[in-house]
Amino acid sequence: MCGIVGYIGKREALPILMDGLKRLEYRGYDSAGISVFSGGKVVTERAVGKVAELENKINGKKISGCIGIAHTRWATHGKPTEKNAHPHCDCQKNIFLVHNGIIENYKELKEDLEKAGHKFSSETDTEIVAHLIEEYEKQVPLKEAVWRTLAHISGTYGLAIVDQKNPGKIIIARNGSPLVLGVMEDGYIIASDIAPIVCYTDRVIYLDDGEMAELTDESHKITNFKRKKVEKEISKIDWSVEEAEKKGYPHFMLKEITEQPEAVENSIRGRLVAPEGIAKLGGLRDVAEKTRHLKRIVVVSCGTSYYAGLVGKYMLEEYAGIRTDVEHASEFRYRKPLLDENTAVVAISQSGETADTLAAIREAKNKGALTLGIVNVVGSTIARETDAGVYNHAGPEIGVASTKAFTSQLSILALLTLFLGRQREMSLVTGKRIAEELAEIPHLMRRILKKANDIKMIAEKYSEYSNFLYLGRKYNYPIAMEGALKIKEISYVHAEGYPFGEMKHGPIALIDKNFPTMAIATSDSVYEKTLSGIQEVKARSGKVIAIATKGDREIQKMVDDVIYIPKTLEMLTPLLSVIPLQLFAYYCAVSKGLDVDKPRNLAKSVTVE
Numbered sequence: 241m242c243g244i245v246g247y248i249g250k251r252e253a254l255p256i257l258m259d260g261l262k263r264l265e266y267r268g269y270d271s272a273g274i275s276v277f278s279g280g281k282v283v284t285e286r287a288v289g290k291v292a293e294l295e296n297k298i299n300g301k302k303i304s305g306c307i308g309i310a311h312t313r314w315a316t317h318g319k320p321t322e323k324n325a326h327p328h329c330d331c332q333k334n335i336f337l338v339h340n341g342i343i344e345n346y347k348e349l350k351e352d353l354e355k356a357g358h359k360f361s362s363e364t365d366t367e368i369v370a371h372l373i374e375e376y377e378k379q380v381p382l383k384e385a386v387w388r389t390l391a392h393i394s395g396t397y398g399l400a401i402v403d404q405k406n407p408g409k410i411i412i413a414r415n416g417s418p419l420v421l422g423v424m425e426d427g428y429i430i431a432s433d434i435a436p437i438v439c440y441t442d443r444v445i446y447l448d449d450g451e452m453a454e455l456t457d458e459s460h461k462i463t464n465f466k467r468k469k470v471e472k473e474i475s476k477i478d479w480s481v482e483e484a485e486k487k488g489y490p491h492f493m494l495k496e497i498t499e500q501p502e503a504v505e506n507s508i509r510g511r512l513v514a515p516e517g518i519a520k521l522g523g524l525r526d527v528a529e530k531t532r533h534l535k536r537i538v539v540v541s542c543g544t545s546y547y548a549g550l551v552g553k554y555m556l557e558e559y560a561g562i563r564t565d566v567e568h569a570s571e572f573r574y575r576k577p578l579l580d581e582n583t584a585v586v587a588i589s590q591s592g593e594t595a596d597t598l599a600a601i602r603e604a605k606n607k608g609a610l611t612l613g614i615v616n617v618v619g620s621t622i623a624r625e626t627d628a629g630v631y632n633h634a635g636p637e638i639g640v641a642s643t644k645a646f647t648s649q650l651s652i653l654a655l656l657t658l659f660l661g662r663q664r665e666m667s668l669v670t671g672k673r674i675a676e677e678l679a680e681i682p683h684l685m686r687r688i689l690k691k692a693n694d695i696k697m698i699a700e701k702y703s704e705y706s707n708f709l710y711l712g713r714k715y716n717y718p719i720a721m722e723g724a725l726k727i728k729e730i731s732y733v734h735a736e737g738y739p740f741g742e743m744k745h746g747p748i749a750l751i752d753k754n755f756p757t758m759a760i761a762t763s764d765s766v767y768e769k770t771l772s773g774i775q776e777v778k779a780r781s782g783k784v785i786a787i788a789t790k791g792d793r794e795i796q797k798m799v800d801d802v803i804y805i806p807k808t809l810e811m812l813t814p815l816l817s818v819i820p821l822q823l824f825a826y827y828c829a830v831s832k833g834l835d836v837d838k839p840r841n842l843a844k845s846v847t848v849e
């Protein structure tokens with residue numbers, strides 16, 4: 241959700257900024273822009289559309305200097321036009337800044353600034369920050385002007401600021417939007433996340449909310465907004481550059497779908513003790529006594545991570561015997577949730593930066609609940625703010641549509657079920673069974689992926705339909721919703737994800753020969769009921785594609801197309817059944833010629849509310 245990059249050091253800034261923007265483009269691609277100190281002044285270029293448009297515009301221009309900031313935008317306030325693209329500047333065109341987040345009180349501030357004579361050139365909330373700094377800078381030096389400005393603005397922001405009158409420095413500040421400072425041998429790179437940083441350094445400082453840093457090519461000074469010096473630790477990133485690149489795949493999404501066996505292997509490595517039927521979760525060691533006495537779990541998450549939470553509910557209630565509620569984080573924070581010290585609130589988040597999930601966790605903390613995180617991005621805000629947690633170790637997920645993060649979340653939820661179940665009444669036999677079956681999952685995933693071409697052919701056959709119903713029962717009900725979300729997101733096809741049993745209470749009215757159904761009909765405890773549902777669809781001339789368990793020949797007679805997946809424990813079926821749905825959505829989008837990794841209107845990591 242908007243990406244910021246900045247560089248200050250001894251190298252040419254422009255190539256670093258452009259490379260960084262490309263790596264951050266999944267955060268927003270409505271427009272992009274750069275400001276570089278070149279020939280004694282700040283040169284700014286902006287363009288509507290993807291970073292490639294900016295690149296075309298800059299091509300051949302002489303922009304040379306060692307300090308710069310850049311931005312790729314996901315529009316909130318103001319349409320995606322060039323004048324609304326970042327960097328924004330003050331009246332005198334001295335102060336240039338890029339911003340990720342939302343300035344909530346911008347209207348009042350804009351009115352006051354206009355009365356004081358400031359002229360605005362965009363419709364954005366961001367621009368007021370540049371004018372406010374300009375106003376304060378009339379009386380005090382830049383750094384103090386920034387402090388005063390920050391005291392006046394409310395909302396969320398990651399900011400990077402340069403000032404033509406103060407060459408040789410970049411000021412950055414964070415409140416509610418992520419900002420990471422990469423410490424290089426010969427300078428600093430700043431970015432909204434580590435994707436652009438890993439190419440230059442593995443040493444980073446994670447800025448916390450309420451912190452500001454003044455950077456020169458040789459030093460960084462971090463203070464809080466009360467002007468007090470803050471000592472920060474330098475952390476080491478464990479993601480490699482190769483992991484953050486496409487490695488010859490046409491899209492990140494396909495690469496990430498294909499990486500799922502390794503992602504799950506990495507999620508469970510060293511954590512499963514199959515002979516004892518237990519999960520060792522180092523991140524929960526310090527809270528193990530608390531988790532033993534928990535009476536309730538509330539999962540808070542959004543989108544795909546929310547659907548992972550729903551699968552987790554089935555797992556945790558059936559096998560660990562703990563009441564589990566799953567809430568959309570965006571709703572949880574606005575109601576009055578009933579929580580107590582016997583409740584753990586578990587945030588599931590790939591990015592660890594989703595604003596709604598973060599706000600839910602903060603609310604849970606205020607109410608005295610234990611907060612836990614299932615997070616992929618190490619060092620992210622949710623990971624740092626929760627009391628304890630488990631990292632996914634799925635590696636970077638760049639494709640906007642979440643795939644490998646989802647299955648790795650499911651594997652962590654299975655580990656959590658084992659962990660909590662064995663603290664309670666789960667038997668050794670059941671524990672061993674889950675552990676053994678979970679260890680087999682990567683191998684079974686590989687078998688599905690080998691059939692990707694068959695799924696491609698089915699996707700091509702159905703790619704012209706503009707509506708789909710996705711149905712599943714029990715563990716596969718959240719997978720039906722996840723499958724529908726995938727095809728909506730990247731193929732722009734309308735799809736309804738529903739519990740199979742609910743179909744007859746309404747959605748069945750939609751079914752005709754032009755409204756195909758994706759039915760998840762694996763051989764499990766609800767198989768017979770699912771078959772009845774399929775018959776109901778067929779009786780109304782609906783086409784059916786079934787996801788079925790290998791060896792089920794009966795279903796072939798009933799449906800139009802079948803995609804087989806291997807047999808596993810019912811609770812782990814979602815880790816397999818989702819893969820054909822991801823591939824189906826992917827190949828539908830490809831056959832329509834859509835930009836799979838950058839679907840319209842979306843951005844990865846939603847850091848605004």
Ligand code: F6R
Pocket residue numbers: 542543544545546588589590591592593594597640641642643725729845846
């Ligand atoms: C869908 C998707 C989103 C995210 C959601 C939460 O493919 O990627 O629905 O799952 O925005 O993001 P995280 O997990 O980063 O909190």
